[in-house]
Amino acid sequence: MQLSPRQEQIVAIVKRSGPITSQQIAAELNLTRAALRPDLTILIMAGILEARPRVGYFLSSKPTQALVAEEIKKIRVGDIKGLPRVIRSEASVYEAIVSMFLEDVGTLMVVDANGHLEGVVSRKDLLKAAIGGGDLQKMPVSVIMTRRPNIICTTPEEPVLAAARKIIEHEVDALPVVRPVAGSPPKLKVVGRLTKTTITRLFVELGEGNH
Numbered sequence: 001m002q003l004s005p006r007q008e009q010i011v012a013i014v015k016r017s018g019p020i021t022s023q024q025i026a027a028e029l030n031l032t033r034a035a036l037r038p039d040l041t042i043l044i045m046a047g048i049l050e051a052r053p054r055v056g057y058f059l060s061s062k063p064t065q066a067l068v069a070e071e072i073k074k075i076r077v078g079d080i081k082g083l084p085r086v087i088r089s090e091a092s093v094y095e096a097i098v099s100m101f102l103e104d105v106g107t108l109m110v111v112d113a114n115g116h117l118e119g120v121v122s123r124k125d126l127l128k129a130a131i132g133g134g135d136l137q138k139m140p141v142s143v144i145m146t147r148r149p150n151i152i153c154t155t156p157e158e159p160v161l162a163a164a165r166k167i168i169e170h171e172v173d174a175l176p177v178v179r180p181v182a183g184s185p186p187k188l189k190v191v192g193r194l195t196k197t198t199i200t201r202l203f204v205e206l207g208e209g210n211h
Contacts, residue, residue: 003043004039006029007039007043009029010025010029010036010039010040010043010049011043011048011049011059013028013029014049014057014058014059015059018056018058018059019052019055019056019057020057020058021057022036022037022040022056022057024056025040025057040057047060048060072160072161072202073161075159075161075202076156076157076158076160077156077157077158077159077160077163077177077192077194078156078157078177078192079160080194080198080199080201081177081191081193081194082192082193082195082198083192084109084176084177084190084191084193085099085103085105085107085108085109085193086108086109086111086115086190087099087109087110087111087141088110088111088113089110089112089119089140089141089145090140092136092137092138092139092140092141093126093129093130093136093137093139093140093144094136094137094139095141096108096126096141097126097130097136100123105174105195106122106123106173106174106195107120107121107122107172107173107193107195108120108121108141109176109190109193110141110145111190114187114189115189115190116181116188116189117148117151117153117176117178117187117188117189117190118142118145118147118148119141119142119146119147119148119151120145120146120151120176121141121144121145122173125144125145125146128144129143129144148188151176152166152170152172152175153175153176153177153178154166154175154176154177154178154194155177155178155179156177156191156192160194160199160202163175163194164199167194167199173195173196174193174195174196175194175195176188176190176192176193177190177191177194178191179191
């Protein structure tokens with residue numbers, strides 16, 4: 001959560017002098033109590049401050065870790081997902097290697113002509129193909145990719161915490177972010193990707209108060 005300059009001032013005052021009344025805070029900032037009320041409400045709802053009648057405002061007893069955990073639980077995959085890095089299923093293994101190098105990613109989503117997910121190919125898959133020999137320029141990437149339904153996916157609506165747990169439990173570097181498409185059999189439209197790097201960046205931003 002990004003605090004406004006005034007809210008940061010309020011937190012600093014409470015940290016230094018709390019418990020402290022709203023009237024005392026207003027006097028320090030040369031403001032009216034009414035002008036402060038929205039900021040105090042936001043700080044209480046965010047779990048940063050607490051208030052008690054006839055006592056005043058004081059810093060929340062919740063540990064910082066709990067506040068960060070609460071913030072993470074509110075974030076959805078769609079809020080932080082990156083652009084999908086895809087390759088067509090008929091592309092060659094050689095083209096996949098080049099694409100992965102140029103895009104500087106560890107996983108490519110394999111899609112059909114309509115952008116529907118067909119598979120996933122990782123650095124490990126490409127390395128195995130290269131070591132195994134064969135003509136990489138003629139070998140289609142569909143031969144070595146992991147196919148549906150053996151692909152772990154996420155959706156824009158899924159909580160980031162749940163998606164991160166999938167990455168850990170299944171020991172993968174990235175998850176395709178998909179939306180179901182009606183049909184028989186049902187399809188999955190690739191709309192993004194969620195990676196370990198994305199989640200690490202989110203954690204750093206939360207720690208620095210920039211999210």
